[in-house]
Amino acid sequence: MRVCALVLLPALLGAAGAPELRLVTLDPAHFHAAQFYSGALPGFSRDAWVYAPVGPDLAGYLTSVSQLSERSPKPDHWRFHVYAGSDYLDRMLSEKPGNVLAISGRNQRAIEYIEAGLRAGMHVLADKPWIIAARDFDRLQAVLNEADRRGLIAFDCMSQRFDIAYQLQRELVNDRAIFGELQTGTADQPPVRMASSHFLLKTFNGMVNRRPAWFFDIARQGEALADVGTHVVDLAHWTLFRNQALDYSKDIRLLTARRWPTVLTLDQFRRVTGEPEFPAFVKSAVHDGKLDYYANNSLLYTARGIYIELQVSWDYESPAGDKDSMLATYRGGLSEVAVRAEREQHFLPEVDVTPLRAVDRIRVKSALEAKLKRLGSAYPGLTVREEGQRLQVVIPPSLRVPDVQYFLLLAEEFAGFIRQPGTLPTWEKPNMLAKYYVTTHGVELARATARK
Template identity: 35%
Template sequence: MQRQPFLFFFFLMIIAVCQQSCQPAANSNLKETNDSAVVKLITLDPGHFHAALVQKSMYPEIDSTVYVYAPGGAELQAHLALIKQYNERQDNPTHWNEQVYTSSDFLNKMLNEKKGNVVVLAGNNQRKTECISKVVNAGLNVLGDKPMAINSSNFAMLENAFRTAAKNGVLLYDIMTERSEITNILQKELAHTPAVFGTLAAGTQNNPAVVIESVHYFYKYVSGNVLTRPDWFFDPGQQGEAIADVGTHLIDLVQWSLFPDTAIDYKKDIVIKAARIWPTPVTLLQFAAVTKETAFPSFLQPYVTHDTVLQTHANGEINYTLKGVPVKLTARWNYQAPEGSGDTHYCLLKGTKANLEIRQGKEENYKPTLYIIQKSSGSGYENEVQDAVKQLSTKYPGISLQKNKQGWLVIIPEKYKVGHEAHFAQVMQRYLQYFKERKLPDWEVPDMIAKYYTSTKALEIATKKAHN
């Protein structure tokens, strides 16, 4: 009789264990968490489609479970819809398992739980720098979409965040997709081939050695669908002015192309000569087509004229010198691209032997195209160009030259033209390598700081000019 209570409780324990083991696993249609993965992603308030593009591919080093913290709403749903689209596509589907927390205290909740070790930030830029500071202060790594700072006060906060990241041994890195575009890569390679390029031309403010420009469009397609933009995207206080937003890509390319693997000291190496900003008009009908909103919100009313036209802060220009090299940089936004085209990029590097020019106009069928424009008249110059490109083809098999009236068109095989969305995976691969090594290249941090100094200082100058 004394053994009956023991047998009774033993029997209950067997039932409990059986019930627990027989329960169906949550999300059983998804692959299990990869506990051996090095990286566990956290997505924080994904208000921009770039947050999803980071997950358009799978990576062996990244756990398939991603922790999402956001206040909820349409932007979060748009993000989750893109992830779902990638998971369900026919060709090479992903298998992300999104664990979502929605509440107004999402940031504090994420910082307290620390369920991952790399935080992806892509959304409203008004508080992004503050979030970056809190994340690195908590000992978490950051992969941040551009821009990481949209004004001078943000810049001071970001500079301090880099110091905190170094102290805490975490990586703070921004997503610079344009470094992965093949024409930019080859332009950089040829700019450092003296037989082809010579040396960089001296240039002046009125005749700069570097001219770089991008044109973006509000109405565009992402992953095959028309992009819906949040209404705050049109607010310079939340998205940022053009030169402080997409202008960061251009500033980065200039630094990366002209002075690769070189630490830039913004206090000595950068001088802003002039800067200006101007608006792009967007009608209420155009605004509605992009945002699905039927009226301009109150925070945009200061920029609305005649009740129906929004004067969007969408264009900017900077004239500056980088280590003495005169640069003219222009970032512009229009409403919709010409049929068959999209965002465009232009870059001219002036050398003593040749100019290297990337065009993306109608003549190029709106595809980035690299030209070598001959300036040298030496009898053996053509052979030098041919030899240089042949040597370069050992690194990039298949590239060749086609003679034209001005010099040569660089022929690039289609296999290298992967497109903007694929560049996010290439950035992630670089970041994962840095994560594995537990450090960024020595020049990356000072060059990121220099980049954001250039954009925010130029905006400060342009804003004062606009108000005078």
């Protein structure tokens, strides 16, 4: 939910194109950055450097690294060198002990760190979100243009693309024998619906996983659509417009948007953060002794005329012990293709196909079975099981990739773009702009609507 970036210095890549890479982490504040150390990275040195201010964010990061290392097949693989001080950024820039920079911090500072990396002649791989406010959109465009001017790669790190459920959904939505023709829909009946739900209070082994108090400052963290919503928008465009470039100025039209708060009592805030009082930076959002945390957004928009409805929300705690959930549905002329990660699926993303008419069921099922057979070389063992009206795609456990490995796969993919110039898809940059236009200007629209 915060930012995690990976930066490579091309001058250190060497003529051979495959040198030993040396990893440096800057200002870590979330476990995403620690996930780079969940296993050995091929071609990377065992030595790793960390530069950060002294504080609980650094302590939490090092704890996460330690826990991930203990579960790794090679728990003693990484050798860390840590510098903690207020001049961490200047110290890192002056020493430059490595050629790979991982940035993990508050969302608000993401674009600043990315700019610094490019100015230093570095390639950048950054997790979402790069920006959380519409006023920074021009800054994002300038960053990407600067990367092009310098011949550098600036790549957005979209980890959910590595989930097999979303990969399969993308395949099925783009198969006309299964899905039919893509429908444009209407405002009342959008063919694409995405809902992402999260909980603020989470426990592990009976202990509360603390969130830093600044997480509740939307000026630093961003509202839901601009933060975790980045993944939701990315999946929608990645699925609908496979290998196609979007033009945000022509293809995107924002229609309606809402924002609403999750209201926290002081006791609830204390429990999730460990802080005794509401800090000064959220006082303006405290009313009658309760914090209005604007962590929820909905948005209706069109992309190339296709209606898309999004909802991203945060509740305080699940009374039933539920986990974060996701529902992504696409309706075509023949069927609806869905990914569900809800209670019924034990919060594990599953794919199903629902024929829209009984008369089409046999041919849709036949087309689905044929498609899974063709995918067998990449995804062996996929089968179809009938679940009422749904045709469930049964995914063998052997094809599931643990979330913690997504960042290892991202680092490997990104290194490939560096070592083989010209392999970064040309649609990534324009689609990144379209995505952040939707997320940041969607929040702006929600705020404007609330002021009316």
